[in-house]
Amino acid sequence: EKDDCIEGMRKMTELIDGFKASKALFTASELHVFDMLRSSKTGELQVEDVAREIKASVKGTERLLEACVSLGLLQRKGKEYTNSELSRRFLLSDASYSLQGYIQHCNEMVWPLFSYLESAVKEGTNQHEKAFGKTSDNLFQDTYYSRNEVKLRFMKAMHSIAIVSSRDVAMAFDLSQYTTACDLGGCTGAMAYEFVKVHPGLSVTVFDLPEVIEMSDHFRPHDADNRVSFVAGDFFKDELPKADIYILARILHDWSDEKVHILLSKISKACSSGGCVLVSEIFLDEDRTGPGRGLLQALSMTEGIQRSASEYSFLLKSQGFTTTHVKHTHNILDAMLCVKEGLGNQ
Ligand code: SAM
Numbered sequence: 001e002k003d004d005c006i007e008g009m010r011k012m013t014e015l016i017d018g019f020k021a022s023k024a025l026f027t028a029s030e031l032h033v034f035d036m037l038r039s040s041k042t043g044e045l046q047v048e049d050v051a052r053e054i055k056a057s058v059k060g061t062e063r064l065l066e067a068c069v070s071l072g073l074l075q076r077k078g079k080e081y082t083n084s085e086l087s088r089r090f091l092l093s094d095a096s097y098s099l100q101g102y103i104q105h106c107n108e109m110v111w112p113l114f115s116y117l118e119s120a121v122k123e124g125t126n127q128h129e130k131a132f133g134k135t136s137d138n139l140f141q142d143t144y145y146s147r148n149e150v151k152l153r154f155m156k157a158m159h160s161i162a163i164v165s166s167r168d169v170a171m172a173f174d175l176s177q178y179t180t181a182c183d184l185g186g187c188t189g190a191m192a193y194e195f196v197k198v199h200p201g202l203s204v205t206v207f208d209l210p211e212v213i214e215m216s217d218h219f220r221p222h223d224a225d226n227r228v229s230f231v232a233g234d235f236f237k238d239e240l241p242k243a244d245i246y247i248l249a250r251i252l253h254d255w256s257d258e259k260v261h262i263l264l265s266k267i268s269k270a271c272s273s274g275g276c277v278l279v280s281e282i283f284l285d286e287d288r289t290g291p292g293r294g295l296l297q298a299l300s301m302t303e304g305i306q307r308s309a310s311e312y313s314f315l316l317k318s319q320g321f322t323t324t325h326v327k328h329t330h331n332i333l334d335a336m337l338c339v340k341e342g343l344g345n346q
Helices: 002-030 033-039 047-053 058-070 085-090 100-114 117-123 128-132 139-144 148-170 190-198 257-270 292-300 309-317
Strands: 074-077 080-083 180-184 203-208 228-232 245-249 276-281 321-327 334-340
Touching: 002 033, 002 058, 002 100, 033 047, 033 058, 033 080, 047 058, 058 074, 100 117, 100 128, 100 148, 100 292, 117 292, 128 139, 139 148, 148 190, 148 245, 148 276, 180 190, 190 203, 190 228, 190 245, 245 257, 257 309, 276 309, 276 321, 309 321, 309 334
Parallel strands: 180 203, 180 245, 203 228, 245 276
Antiparallel strands: 074 080, 276 334, 321 334
């Protein structure tokens, strides 16, 4: 009884304080604490040096650094602070798995929205107008791509998550029978570059809005493979490139069932029999009790819907695609493969 109570109390305080931990991480990242510690000669600094470098008060810096130590983001020996293994891997701006872009997006975009969660729940609508002073009918064109600075930040956020998750998605299925893929809403191309690395016989066309495609050079890897190409267009209005596989990574959750049907029916028309759709999303448990990442994201109250694998399968089935494989990757994104039925099966 007593142990249960202590465990329950621990869980409750963790939940209550969760927002403080997020904001401490966002602030340290925003103030470049991790990059700055790394760039110092010895990789370790005292509070006064850090405060001077980040142009902040000594008192505030000390409290931030101590909080970061408690969260496992920094280490402290005597008076010296250094980056922890976790921050070296994920928080330095040039780390291979840097989450800096995603952290910045959460701090600038998601945090303000979540401060209006009560209204969002009462009204069942997104709170862009309250948080940013303007409505957002189309999340991408009205919000993310309205200003260059915001667009680049959003693209960096997508890029950081794609870099961390794309290998598991690319490896999820044997795609050796296919030669062409089209990554719809493929953004910076991070997923596409991983697919061609994993599948030597595959070429991938990244299809995204013109505003995004014009920035793709910013994200071109040093060893960019020329089997990845970029095409600008609107996947609701324009003709889709022909391909054997259509990749939809983190696309369908942004849209209502009605819009998903429009998109899938366009794919179905462009796709030859035997071709397929590869959907990559966080798949909700079938009883919608988890995972928290998907259910918490749904609280941003966009027109999108978080769905389970069978809910995605149902939408795909109505456009002539049969789900043949579902893979829970245990990384950020799961994946499923849905094959277009031949004429005889329709
Ligand atoms: N697939 C990428 C990934 O997993 O990292 C990006 C996912 S992001 C949530 C959604 C992408 O869809 C953005 O790159 C956005 O520009 C693109 N998008 C939104 N509406 C679109 C449209 N109408 N036509 C083409 N692309 C669109």
